[in-house]
Amino acid sequence: MEYIQQQFDVNFSFGVFFSRHLFDPANTCLSAFLESKASTAFQKKLLVILDGGVAASHPGLAEQISRYLGQVRGFQLAPEIITIAGGESVKNDLPLLFSLVDAIDRYGIDRHSYVIGVGGGSLLDLVGFAAAISHRGVKHIRIPTTVLSQNDSGVGVKNGVNYKGKKNFLGSFAPPAAVFNDSTFLTTLDGRDWRSGMVEAVKVALIRDAAFFEWMEQRAAALTAGDMPGMEELIYRCADLHMAHIGGGGDPFESGSARPLDFGHWSAHKLEQLTNFALRHGEAVSIGIAIDSVYSCLLGWISESDMHRIVSVLKQMQLPVWHPLLEKQDGKPSPVIAGLEEFREHLGGQLTISLLKAIGKGAEVHHIDLDLLYKAADICKNLQ
Structure with a gap:
């Protein structure tokens, strides 16, 4: 019997940043991270997926995000910020999952680019999984907006959606490129x-x-x-x-x-x-x-x-x-x-x-x- 054994290690590293008013132009926490990942050879892209409940609680947030990310050197922001509902129901919606995969395709988000999820843990689970199954793994950044996601799920390495009534039956282990905890988002939680x-x-x-x-x-x-x-x-x-x-x-x-x-x-x-x-x-x-x-x-x-x-x-x-x-x-x-x-x-x-x-x-x-x-x-x- 002939036999070849393969073995290798994959190193993952990501940071969790703690800040306030993340999208204030004077706050360079997120922009400095992104610019440190920019390339002189080509422009990378950004796609933002935003929790609709968070957007409703913070009027003007989508426009603020657009202005902030539009100024980041070395990156091009996708022409729309995709706003979807938050909460556990998004993890039960397979058509929604594939609509995000379609957006990753439509806006040319490749493996050098970033999908940014802004929302609670359920939205981040969904966005992370959509990124993980696109191009065999697009980078994603998490911006958790709840206590639960800032202290637990948002800083982990798991992503997933529910299937046939079973929690997280479909999913992936895909660490984020970075996590940004902004305590300002907690001020509007019920x-x-x-x-x-x-x-x-x-x-x-x-x-x-x-x-x-x-x-x-x-x-x-x-x-x-x-x-x-x-x-x-x-x-x-x-x-x-x-x-x-x-x-x-x-x-x-x-x-x-x-x-x-x-x-x-x-x-x-x-x-x-x-x-x-x-x-x-x-x-x-x-x-x-x-x-x-x-x-x-x-x-x-x-x-x-x-x-x-x-x-x-x-x-x-x-x-x-x-x-x-x-x-x-x-x-x-x-x-x-x-x-x-x-x-x-x-x-x-x-x-x-x-x-x-x-x-x-x-x-x-x-x-x-x-x-x-x-x-x-x-x-x-x-x-x-």
């Missing part, structure tokens, strides 16, 4: 989006950084009430922890079954789907964190007092810790708990669920005791 975005910081603190959890525990009420300097610090620390996990010798493209950053997510993804996304992602993750923390307590891994501390922080952030779909329905299994197998399929390989050994220390299990899980759900119901 209360639910402001609060629910914080839960990813709770999640990553619980599995990696006890001191960060304690920091949020002390400031939960102020953060919930709209403390902007506090929120900027929360986003920075949360993004830093996510980036450290992705690049810190972990498994950035998730080739194994372990998903420590998915703590609280196995039930959250199913809750989102079953409620037709009436639950925000962060609200569903809050419920997932609560049930998995209580389950960890029932295993004897964390103390009852620590479990109550976790639930208390979630409740201070005005986030839910239980949902009726966690109960058995007319004698049949809870449709959320029945989704454990679907979560295993999404991961591939054996079931792997992240739990807590302590606040600040995650651990994984490959088996869930369903009776104990239902008991955890009942406890969450009584704690809500």
